[in-house]
Amino acid sequence: MSEPFPRAAVALPDPAVADVADLTAAVCDIPSVSGEEGALADAIAAALAPYDHLEVLRDGDAVVARTNLGRDQRVVVAGHIDTVPVKDNLPTWRRTTADGTEELWGRGATDMKGGVAVALHLAAALTAPRWDVTWVFYDHEEVHADLNGLGRLVRVHPEWVTGDLAILGEPTAAGIEGGCNGTLRADVRLTGRTAHSARGWRGENAVHRAGEVLARLSTYQPREVEVDGLVYREGLNAVGIRGGIASNMIPDECVVTVNYRFAPSRSPHEAERHVREVFDGYEVTVTDLAGGARPGLDHPLVAGFVSAVTAVTGGAPGPKYGWTDVARFAELGVPAVNFGPGDPMLAHADDERVPVDQIRVCADALRGWLA
Template sequence: MPTLDLAASSPDITRAICDIPSVSDDETALADAIYEVMLAQPHLQVYRDGDTIVARTELGRAQRVAIAGHIDTVPINDNLPTRDIEIEGEPFIWGRGTVDMKSGLAVQLKLAVELTDPRVDVTWLWYDHEEVDADLNGLTRLARTRPDLFAADFAILGEPSLAGVEGGCNGNLRAIVRTKGVRSHSARSWIGENAIHGASAVLQRLTHYRAAEVNVDGLDYREGLNAVRISGGIAGNVIPDVCEVEVNYRFAPHLNGAEAEAHVRSVFEGFEVEVTDLAEGARPGLDAPLAQDFVAAVGSEPRPKYGWTDVARFSAMGVPAVNYGPGDPHLAHHDEERVSVAQIESVERGLRAWLTQR
């Protein structure tokens, strides 16, 4: 079993946990290593559900904060083991998971061990299967089996945010817009009706669509509605009778899921629309007193989170949540994924200062 030295620096811990591969559905080695070291901490109560590890302080503080991060990555593509590189004189750690999100995870693991007397009680949650279907997500499972472990006054998710605070997140909807035709031999195409040609009207609506920018509780969220996949056709000599255009709607958190679905159906009125995936967003969560205190302590001007993250899970359970972690979100899942060492150290300083100030 790999072992973790959490007395090392947070950049060194980043290197160590990135070099333990943990592609979704293969997180057990890393989960075992985390579980082993947390069991040895007398100030933490530790609970394990599959490859999700929860470690909690029980100090009787008046408030509790949940701090979470996922332990899985997207597939490796010749970008492990990690290596140290420099860009314009600045040190970076290169490799799969450095941005999304093992550098944030490294900071959390280190602080969980070292901060035996934080100003608030802390629930640390490190979970599996974030990068795949939502029904496999460790937090989905935990919410079903142990919802009490989500109880908190405020939550922080260590997703990459350039070492700044990103409030809430956009919602995410995927749908199939389907066009119908009549199948025939392509030599007698006038007998049939080409469903692929009919999809041009769907693409036209997308071409002319203007995505909104919506202010939600002081943050400007940018929306997007785009085709992400198109499929149709039976054979090289057959006029197709069905064509499917998959669209992805990233919607600002002023809308709930039903409202987002209604908007997509209105855009494609007259076509068959099948919603295949829907995850509601989360409002910024910055009006909670603990959130305001946190933002002031880390000295960050909050920005919106455009992508969907698990802050939405906490928000849905009544816990205001923000994203705060090292790394450039544009490099998440990138083959040249790399994280600034300075950002790792900055996030560690910010979280440490806030959790220990009196």
């Protein structure tokens, strides 16, 4: 065990014995909007520090707890502790739906403090897992990628987060979603010549020239790509357009912002080359680019995890169409999957909520596989 951490200002219940749904509520009830994760990080570190089977480490508001049992393989279980801003949805409360489903409501319940609570509970309760386990609780996921706490750990302490398989507790409705698509954003710039709109023939309208760019997008046929047994759907879409100087002037510039979601079999370099080919003849500036992550379902450790979880939850694994931090593990050569409670469609919603049974199912499935 590492040197003791100071007592947290707000304490969590003993994670080893607490009901995981109650623990989720307690984790949610410590507000941790991005940039304000300190109180929750303190509470997590203080809650795990007493356990002799864990080495507890900290970098900023990222807390890492790991076993060092000499096992031949290591599993990394990670989750971000920050949320988007609170909007009259804390403290948490519970409701029962008409069909008898008990739900926990409140900011973070879906994204992703249910997954965090599952990890916190199992980190304390599993004193002798079949593999060594690294539990990662990190900050700043909901803001600019440069601030991401997991990214910081990858850069500064890569040895803290390496392993043979990574599991990210993002909401997947208690199913497995393997890897993730990559994402690219680019500005397609069109130029013209300004003039008074009363004498429009003297100018060249850059906004009108955007028609060809939009036409290429409207006829674009996205691919469906099989990667390690999962079919990823790609997409290339306009997500913004801007242009114009004043209501009586012909615009001399127009910018169409596009977003390309690409299968993890395609590298970031290949994705950029593809977008430039689609918009050949136009000025293209890439403003954001992050590669995807292969699910690695053919890896024996991944296959064993999938088999154990699906035996409890039912249903086959699917692809993650959006980008998640599993891609950061891919940079380290670690196969990674998403697995956690909550409907991802409710992430960031004012009515964010998670079925209590999903929290318990995820905890039981992960415990059964690790133990």
